[in-house]
Amino acid sequence: NAGVTQTPKFRVLKTGQSMTLLCAQDMNHEYMYWYRQDPGMGLRLIHYSVGEGTTAKGEVPDGYNVSRLKKQNFLLGLESAAPSQTSVYFCASSDLTHRSARARDEQFFGPGTRLTVL
Amino acid sequence: LAKTTQPISMDSYEGQEVNITCSHNNIATNDYITWYQQFPSQGPRFIIQGYKTKVTNEVASLFIPADRKSSTLSLPRVSLSDTAVYYCLVGDTPRWDQGGKLIFGQGTELSVKP
Numbered sequence: 001n002a003g004v005t006q007t008p009k010f011r012v013l014k015t016g017q018s019m020t021l022l023c024a025q026d027m028n029h030e031y032m033y034w035y036r037q038d039p040g041m042g043l044r045l046i047h048y049s050v051g052e053g054t055t056a057k058g059e060v061p062d063g064y065n066v067s068r069l070k071k072q073n074f075l076l077g078l079e080s081a082a083p084s085q086t087s088v089y090f091c092a093s094s095d096l097t098h099r100s101a102r103a104r105d106e107q108f109f110g111p112g113t114r115l116t117v118l
Numbered sequence: 119l120a121k122t123t124q125p126i127s128m129d130s131y132e133g134q135e136v137n138i139t140c141s142h143n144n145i146a147t148n149d150y151i152t153w154y155q156q157f158p159s160q161g162p163r164f165i166i167q168g169y170k171t172k173v174t175n176e177v178a179s180l181f182i183p184a185d186r187k188s189s190t191l192s193l194p195r196v197s198l199s200d201t202a203v204y205y206c207l208v209g210d211t212p213r214w215d216q217g218g219k220l221i222f223g224q225g226t227e228l229s230v231k232p
Contacts, residue, residue, distance in 0.1 A: 004161070033220075042205060042222040043162070058220075090161050105150065105210075109161025 001026050004110035006091050012116045013081045021076040021113050023091030031094045032074035033058075033107065034066060036087040043090065049074055081117045089113045122206050122223035129229050136193045138226050140206030143187050151182060151189045152207040156225070162205060166191065193228075201230045 007022040023032065030051050035043040045058030049068040063085060065077045074093075078085060092107040123141040130136045142151070150169055154162035166173055168180040168189070179192040193200060209220035 035222075040224060042224040044222070045220050092161070105152075106164045106167070107152075107154075107162075109163070111161055112159070 003027065004091055004093055004108050006089075006110040006113050008113060009111070010114050012118065013078075014118050015082060017081050018077070018079050019081065019115075020078075021089055021091075021115075023074045023076070023093075023110060024072055025074075025091075025093040025108070026072060027093060027095070027108065028071070029093035029095040029108075030071075031096075031105075032068065033092045033094075034064070034074065034076045035090045035092065036060065036085075037090060037112075038087050046076065046089075081115075083117045085115065086117045087115060089115060122208050122221055124204075124206055124223040124226045126224070127227040127229070129231065130196055131231050132197055133195050136196050136200075136228060136230075138191045138193075138204055138206075138228070139188055140191070140208075140223050141188045142206070142208045142221075145186050145208055146210070148210040149208050150210060151180065151186075153178070153180065153189075153191045154205045154207060154222075156203045156205065165204070196228075196230045198230050198232060201228060203227050 004025045033048045034046040036046055037043050044060045046060055046064050047058050047066040049055050052071040055066045067075045090112050091110040094105050094107045150167055152167040153165040155165050156162040166175055166178045166180045168182050170182050173180045181190040203225040205225045206223040
């Protein structure tokens with residue numbers, strides 16, 4: 001199993017451009033999350049999904065949109081990128097009933113996408 | 119929302135026990151406490167989770183006092199490979215109608231020296 005994968009690994013955008021980050025998981029997890037990580041800020045939850053076809057806002061949702069059309073994929077979109085969105089983006093997935101999880105809600109993270117907005 | 123506070127950095131030597139404390143004064147009844155480890159250029163990786171009292175697994179222990187306003191991650195006999203950033207996460211699996219309530223601490227950068 002590949003676990004959680006993210007595409008692309010790196011990207012440079014100009015202000016105002018749009019892009020979509022793709023997250024895929026092969027563990028049949030119900031829950032998926034998008035975080036951003038900035039120096040000194042830890043990880044902050046942007047949006048999440050509790051199942052196929054559902055999305056909800058996290059702590060810092062402004063400027064981002066998400067979609068979960070298929071259970072295994074969770075897309076994060078930036079419609080008009082801004083320099084403040086320069087960050088490392090992590091996707092994660094979890095499932096309360098996942099047999100190999102070592103905890104009630106262990107999150108499995110992808111390797112991250114480093115995005116720079118000029 | 120629960121806010122978490124951790125020391126920014128800690129130094130240790132190989133073979134020592136390391137204790138990292140996270141403060142979470144506003145923890146809610148349904149919140150769990152989870153610790154993650156992160157190496158450079160990688161995503162965080164689960165270490166341990168608890169709700170109250172003490173939890174131990176093959177890599178760490180987690181101590182949670184009765185008031186649950188803090189928690190301490192204990193790493194026994196650290197090695198150089200334990201050099202990483204450790205994050206405390208307080209929250210519960212978010213429900214679709216209640217918003218994301220997963221709050222990560224700012225992370226503690228642990229440096230293990232030979």
